[in-house]
Amino acid sequence: MNWLDFSVSGIIFIGFIVIVLIISTNYFSNKISEIKANEISRSSEAYLSHLTNYGVESDWDIKNQKPVNLGFGREIYFLPIYINSTNNKRNYDVFRVDVEFDNYCERKINTSSIRLFNRTLKEINYTMVNQNFCGEYIKNASVIFYDNLENDKYYLYYSSEPLIYANYTLDYNLSLYIDFDFIHGNWLFDKTENENNGFLTNGNIEAGKFQNSLRLNKNGILNISENKKLNSSIISIDFWLKINEYDDSIIIEKAGSYGIRLGRSPEYNKIVGYIHGLPESHQPLSPSIELNEWNHIVFTSDGNQHKLYLNGLLVNTTTYSSPIPIVSSPLSVGGDYNQNNLFDGNVDELRIYSIVLSDEAVFNSNISIPSQTIKYPEIKDTMISINKIKNSKKIDFDYFKKILGNKYNFRIEVYKN
Amino acid sequence: MRFGLFVIFLLLFLLFSNFTESQEITLQCFVATSCSYTDVFHISDIEDAHAEMNSQNNYPYKVCCRLSNGMNINVAERQSNGIIGFSYTTNAHAEMGNQSNYEYRIEMIPESGEIICELSYSCASYNTCLVSISDETDAHLGDCETNPYQRKICCSFGGLDITINSNSTKVEYGSDFKIYGRTFKAGIPFANAPVIVELDGKTECNMNTNASGEYECHIKSPKRIDNLNITATVFDQINMKSKTTSIQVKTYISYGYEKDKSDVVCVERPKIIQNEDGTIDIVMFNLCLWK
Numbered sequence: 001m002n003w004l005d006f007s008v009s010g011i012i013f014i015g016f017i018v019i020v021l022i023i024s025t026n027y028f029s030n031k032i033s034e035i036k037a038n039e040i041s042r043s044s045e046a047y048l049s050h051l052t053n054y055g056v057e058s059d060w061d062i063k064n065q066k067p068v069n070l071g072f073g074r075e076i077y078f079l080p081i082y083i084n085s086t087n088n089k090r091n092y093d094v095f096r097v098d099v100e101f102d103n104y105c106e107r108k109i110n111t112s113s114i115r116l117f118n119r120t121l122k123e124i125n126y127t128m129v130n131q132n133f134c135g136e137y138i139k140n141a142s143v144i145f146y147d148n149l150e151n152d153k154y155y156l157y158y159s160s161e162p163l164i165y166a167n168y169t170l171d172y173n174l175s176l177y178i179d180f181d182f183i184h185g186n187w188l189f190d191k192t193e194n195e196n197n198g199f200l201t202n203g204n205i206e207a208g209k210f211q212n213s214l215r216l217n218k219n220g221i222l223n224i225s226e227n228k229k230l231n232s233s234i235i236s237i238d239f240w241l242k243i244n245e246y247d248d249s250i251i252i253e254k255a256g257s258y259g260i261r262l263g264r265s266p267e268y269n270k271i272v273g274y275i276h277g278l279p280e281s282h283q284p285l286s287p288s289i290e291l292n293e294w295n296h297i298v299f300t301s302d303g304n305q306h307k308l309y310l311n312g313l314l315v316n317t318t319t320y321s322s323p324i325p326i327v328s329s330p331l332s333v334g335g336d337y338n339q340n341n342l343f344d345g346n347v348d349e350l351r352i353y354s355i356v357l358s359d360e361a362v363f364n365s366n367i368s369i370p371s372q373t374i375k376y377p378e379i380k381d382t383m384i385s386i387n388k389i390k391n392s393k394k395i396d397f398d399y400f401k402k403i404l405g406n407k408y409n410f411r412i413e414v415y416k417n
Numbered sequence: 418m419r420f421g422l423f424v425i426f427l428l429l430f431l432l433f434s435n436f437t438e439s440q441e442i443t444l445q446c447f448v449a450t451s452c453s454y455t456d457v458f459h460i461s462d463i464e465d466a467h468a469e470m471n472s473q474n475n476y477p478y479k480v481c482c483r484l485s486n487g488m489n490i491n492v493a494e495r496q497s498n499g500i501i502g503f504s505y506t507t508n509a510h511a512e513m514g515n516q517s518n519y520e521y522r523i524e525m526i527p528e529s530g531e532i533i534c535e536l537s538y539s540c541a542s543y544n545t546c547l548v549s550i551s552d553e554t555d556a557h558l559g560d561c562e563t564n565p566y567q568r569k570i571c572c573s574f575g576g577l578d579i580t581i582n583s584n585s586t587k588v589e590y591g592s593d594f595k596i597y598g599r600t601f602k603a604g605i606p607f608a609n610a611p612v613i614v615e616l617d618g619k620t621e622c623n624m625n626t627n628a629s630g631e632y633e634c635h636i637k638s639p640k641r642i643d644n645l646n647i648t649a650t651v652f653d654q655i656n657m658k659s660k661t662t663s664i665q666v667k668t669y670i671s672y673g674y675e676k677d678k679s680d681v682v683c684v685e686r687p688k689i690i691q692n693e694d695g696t697i698d699i700v701m702f703n704l705c706l707w708k
Contacts, residue, residue, distance in 0.1 A: 041684075044682045052688060076689065115695040117697065123696070163691065163694070163695050164693050384689070389672050390670070393672060408706045408708060409707050411673030411705045412702065414688075415701055416699075
C-alpha cells in the first residue's frame with residue numbers, strides 16, 4: 001500500500017464515519033424529539049386532569065385564597081323534575097317542588113346559582129318560598145314555577161358558584177291554589193308564590209276527588225289570613241265540592257267581600273255565589289245538587305256580571321253593578337271567619353284567580369286532572385368555574401406554575417365550539 | 418406580425434371592457450309609442466297626462482324599461498308601496514310609491530336583484546328617470562324630457578346592501594368589541610340611513626349612517642361563553658325595505674402565558690359550564706403546554 005492508496009481509503013473511511021454519525025445523530029435527535037413530545041403529551045393529560053378538578057381548597061376563589069393545588073372545576077348539581085300534564089287541559093299551571101339543596105350544610109349552595117330550565121335548556125322563571133339557610137347559603141326551599149304544560153321535563157341546577165341574581169317576575173292571575181293533598185301539622189300549603197297558606201282547626205284530610213281533600217264536619221274551619229292578592233275587584237273561585245248535609249252554611253268566604261254558600265231555606269240543596277252588597281235576588285243560584293257526590297263549582301264576578309258554573313257548564317248569570325269590596329280580611333273555608341254557618345262536606349282543588357275565567361277555561365278546568373310532579377334523584381357533575389378562572393387572574397402566574405411543578409408554561413382557553 | 422399582435426390585444430381589450438361593463442347593471446327607462454322591452458305602464462300624453470296599468474290599451478305612450486344586461490323585468494301589482502300608485506286601472510291620477518291613497522300599485526321585479534324608485538328633483542345620482550310627476554299624490558304625469566314636472570320618479574337597479582365586520586371575531590369574556598360596516602342603496606353609499614345592530618335579538622345600537630354610509634357600534638360582550646350572533650339591519654324608509662346581514666363573534670375566557678413557541682402541545686375536552694348569567698352550556702376546555 002502506498003501513500004496514495006492509504007489516503008484514498010482513509011478519506012473513504014472518514015466519509016463513511018461522518019455519514020454514519022449524521023444518520024445516527026438525526027435518528028437520535030428525532031428519537032429525543034419524539035420522547036420529548038410523548039413526555040409533554042403525557043404531562044398535558046395530567047395537567048388537564050389536574051386543572052379540570054376542584055383544586056385545594058376546592059372553594060379557594062370564594063375564600064379569596066391562593067390555592068394549594070390549582071383547579072378550575074366545581075361541583076354542579078341538577079335535579080330532574082318530570083311533570084305529567086297529559087290530562088291537564090288548562091292553558092298553564094303552577095308547580096311547587098320541595099328541594100333539599102344542602103341538607104347537611106356542606107355544599108355552600110349559592111342562591112344566585114339556582115336556575116330552572118326546560119328540556120331544551122330554555123330558562124324558566126321561578127320563585128322560592130319557605131327558604132331555610134345554612135348561614136348565607138341555601139339549605140332547602142320550595143321552588144314555584146308556572147309553565148304552559150307543553151313541557152314535561154325540567155332541570156333545576158345549583159352550585160356554589162356566585163352568579164348574577166336572576167330577577168324573575170311571575171305575572172300570573174292565580175292567587176291561591178290548595179290541592180289539600182298534604183297537611184303539615186295544621187298547615188295546608190298554597191302552591192302559588194303568594195303563600196296563602198291555610199291553618200286548619202278541627203278538620204282533616206281524607207280521600208278526595210283527586211288524591212286528598214279537605215273534610216269539614218260542621219266543627220272545622222280553614223283560615224287563610226289577610227293577603228292582598230286575594231283582595232281583588234275581579235275574582236273566579238274554582239273548586240270541587242261534596243256535600244254531606246244540606247244546611248244554611250258557608251263554603252268559602254272572604255269576609256266582607258265575596259264567597260260561596262249553600263242556598264237559604266228552602267234551597268239548601270243549591271249553591272250560591274255572592275258579593276258583599278249584591279242583593280240576594282241577583283246572587284246566581286245553581287240547580288239542585290245531590291248529597292255525597294263530587295261537583296265542580298266555579299263562581300266568577302267582575303262586580304257587574306256574576307256567573308255560576310256547575311260541572312263545567314254555565315248554569316246562571318246575573319247582571320247587577322255591585323263592585324267587589326276590597327277589604328282587609330281573612331279568607332275562610334267551611335264557615336265564616338267567626339266559625340258560624342259551618343259546612344259539612346269536602347272541598348278539593350281550590351283555586352282563586354284575580355281574573356274572570358272564560359267559559360272555555362271553566363270547561364277545561366272541569367275536565368282537567370291535576371298534573372303529577374315527580375322529582376328524580378339529584379345528579380352531581382363537574383363544571384368549569386368561570387369564577388375560578390376570573391379569580392386566578394388576580395394571582396401571579398409564576399405561583400401557579402410553581403405549584404404545578406415549575407416544568408411547563410401553560411395556557412387555558414374556554415370557548416364554545 | 419405586429420398587426421396580428423395588435424388585433425389580439427384589441428380583441429382582449431374589447432372582451433375585458435365588455436366584461437367589466439357587464440358587472441355594472443343599469444336600468445334604462447324611456448317613453449315611446451311601443452316597447453321593445455318591459456312595458457311598465459301607459460300615459461295619455463308626454464305631458465300633463467293621465468295613466469293606466471299595462472294591462473289596459475287606451476293610451477298611445479308606453480313607459481318602457483330595460484336592464485343593461487338584458488335581464489327580464491316583471492311588472493307586478495301589489496297591495497302597498499311599489500314604484501307608483503294609480504287611482505284606477507285607466508284614466509287614472511298617480512301617486513308616489515310611498516303614498517297610500519290609491520288601490521292600484523305596481524312594482525318592477527327583475528329576475529334577480531331589486532329596482533328602487535324614489536321622488537327627486539334630479540335623477541343624476543340614479544340610473545334613469547321613469548316619468549316626471551306633478552305632485553306626490555293626485556298627480557298628472559309627463560315624460561322626463563319634453564316638458565317635465567320638477568318632481569321626477571328616479572329609478573336604479575340594485576337594492577339595499579349592508580356589510581358587517583367586527584374588529585375581532587374572538588373576544589375575551591366581558592370585554593368590548595366593535596361592529597362596523599357600510600350601507601349602500603343601488604350601489605351608492607346610503608347616507609343617514611337608520612341602522613339597528615342586535616346581539617341575539619336584543620338591540621345594542623340604534624343609529625344613522627354617516628355621509629359615507631358607514632356605521633359603528635360598540636358592544637360589551639355579555640357575561641357568557643358563547644357564539645354571539647350579531648345582526649345589522651339597514652332600513653330604507655322611503656321604499657319600506659330593509660336588509661339584514663349577520664356575523665358571529667366568539668366569546669372566550671383564558672388564563673396563562675401567551676403562546677410564543679411553536680413546539681406547543683394542546684389538548685381539549687368538552688366540559689359543562691354555568692355562565693355568570695346562569696345559562697348552562699357545553700364548552701371546550703383547551704389546555705396548551707410548552708417548555
